[in-house]
Amino acid sequence: MVAGSDAEGRPALVPDPDRRAPGRGAHVHPTSECWQLAVRRRAFSRALRSGEGLSTAPVADHLAQIHQSDPPQHRPETGARSS
Numbered sequence: 001m002v003a004g005s006d007a008e009g010r011p012a013l014v015p016d017p018d019r020r021a022p023g024r025g026a027h028v029h030p031t032s033e034c035w036q037l038a039v040r041r042r043a044f045s046r047a048l049r050s051g052e053g054l055s056t057a058p059v060a061d062h063l064a065q066i067h068q069s070d071p072p073q074h075r076p077e078t079g080a081r082s083s
Contacts, residue, residue, distance in 0.1 A: 001026045001059055003048045012055035013044050015062035024048050030066055035059075 002021040004014035016025060026047040028034045038044060039056055048054070 001028070001044065001048075003050045003054060004058075006055055006058055010055060011050070011053075012058050013048075014058045017062075030063060032063070032067070035063055 001013050002016045002023055002025050004012060004021070006012035006014075013026075014021075019025065024047070026044055028038050028043075044050070044054055044056070
């Protein structure tokens with residue numbers, strides 16, 4: 001994820017799945033638990049050194065698309081399923 005702008009030009013957190021966008025980036029596991037925790041802690045503005053609040057809608061939409069197309073996968077190291 002990188003700091004960018006949404007469709008209306010407002011500051012937003014935008015997905016960068018190929019890790020090619022210029023500037024600072026932030027990583028979060030593509031699970032709803034990790035995403036919700038990072039949003040709750042406001043971790044992205046600190047990680048990206050952005051003084052302003054960033055909309056998280058573009059990345060939330062991206063993660064929702066990922067989870068719609070991929071069934072939960074078994075993680076053998078923990079025996080848990082990601083959701």
